[in-house]
Amino acid sequence: MDEKISNLREEALVKLNxxxxxxxxxxxxxxxxxxxxxxxxxxxNLKNVEASHRKEVGEKANILRVEIENLxxxxxxxxxxxxYEEKINSTEKIDITVPVDEKIGSLHPITIxxxxxxxxxxxxxxxxxxxxxxxxxxxxxxxxxxxxxxPARDMQDTFWLENGELLKTQTSAAQNKIMLKYGAPLKxxxxxxxxxxxxxxxxxxxxxxxxxxxxxxxxxxxxxxxxFMKTLLSEIFKKEVEVRLRPGYxxxxxxxxxxxxxxxxxxxKGCRVCKNGSWIELCPCGMIHPNVLKLGGIDPEKYSGFxxxxxxxxxxxxxxxINDLRALNSCDLRILKQMNIK
Ligand code: DAH
Numbered sequence: 001m002d003e004k005i006s007n008l009r010e011e012a013l014v015k016l017n018x019x020x021x022x023x024x025x026x027x028x029x030x031x032x033x034x035x036x037x038x039x040x041x042x043x044x045n046l047k048n049v050e051a052s053h054r055k056e057v058g059e060k061a062n063i064l065r066v067e068i069e070n071l072x073x074x075x076x077x078x079x080x081x082x083x084y085e086e087k088i089n090s091t092e093k094i095d096i097t098v099p100v101d102e103k104i105g106s107l108h109p110i111t112i113x114x115x116x117x118x119x120x121x122x123x124x125x126x127x128x129x130x131x132x133x134x135x136x137x138x139x140x141x142x143x144x145x146x147x148x149x150x151p152a153r154d155m156q157d158t159f160w161l162e163n164g165e166l167l168k169t170q171t172s173a174a175q176n177k178i179m180l181k182y183g184a185p186l187k188x189x190x191x192x193x194x195x196x197x198x199x200x201x202x203x204x205x206x207x208x209x210x211x212x213x214x215x216x217x218x219x220x221x222x223x224x225x226x227x228f229m230k231t232l233l234s235e236i237f238k239k240e241v242e243v244r245l246r247p248g249y250x251x252x253x254x255x256x257x258x259x260x261x262x263x264x265x266x267x268x269k270g271c272r273v274c275k276n277g278s279w280i281e282l283c284p285c286g287m288i289h290p291n292v293l294k295l296g297g298i299d300p301e302k303y304s305g306f307x308x309x310x311x312x313x314x315x316x317x318x319x320x321x322i323n324d325l326r327a328l329n330s331c332d333l334r335i336l337k338q339m340n341i342k
Contacts, residue, residue: 001042001053005060008038009067016071025075032068039065106336109316110209110328113236114191117211117310120235121189124228126213129190131174133167140168143176144252145291152251157197159206167195171212171309172252178214179296184303185217191312202324209312216288216298216305222255225285225306229259233282236315237264244279253286253307273318280318283310 019025032039042061156169171192191211198204233241241261248258263274270276285308290300320339
């Protein structure tokens, strides 16, 4: 048995010495130290060794096992070092000073439109506020005049959390907090991601972006609303746009409107973007309901205000001529290329 162990040792040392790569080393490990490896077999079969030799054979086999383990580790280290050396000395060179001539990325269309809007609004004295994505039922509904059993809730089914909170369905969900935080007078916009439980199609997504705005002061009227919206949209489309208001129902405004713009692409003559309708429905808005002001700690006898909820995703689609809302969340970089966004 002594001789067998010393032969195994010799053999293993030669093989390890000749091993050229990690795979060779692994094969050697399996051959000697694997579950059915030659050294392990000796240890497993100790019971068959004559009792007087058993201890000695066991010790020698164990010493050999540890020796081979250490040699394997050493060999792997040498091989790695060698590989590293070869890489360093190879002809492959990376010149990190070469200028990058490929376009490496761009902002998302929604980000571009959002930043553009923020710039326009801040230049008109509005602050930019943040809203939560996970909201309380109170902020999303009750605080904007949509009590529990109001039918308007049906239009905004969403994703509920186990703790009773929800993914906000509208940026209006931040109105109450902002009023409580700043009081009146107030001029703020708050962009954000919204969620709804929708059947998906080209114009319905479960995740989309809006930008809400509020202006509250003494004597704010519908004329102020029209003025701000007209200025804003003219800046976005880089030309004077015509707007019109139609009555619209939203529980948090009274009166409420749908604001349309005359199609800036065909000047109302009729085209693909306005679906030959000449006008495009762009922004629901209205005069803030007295209940909403009251819940926000603002006296509706002293102050009035307007609010609007611009569809950011919608605006980005118009601006970049995208006809499927789902493209905006698809992470498909070809879409950015197609839109030629710089
Ligand atoms: N929150 C409404 C929605 O998502 C949009 C909206 C309508 C916002 C009228 C407003 C508003 O601030 O005045 O459908």
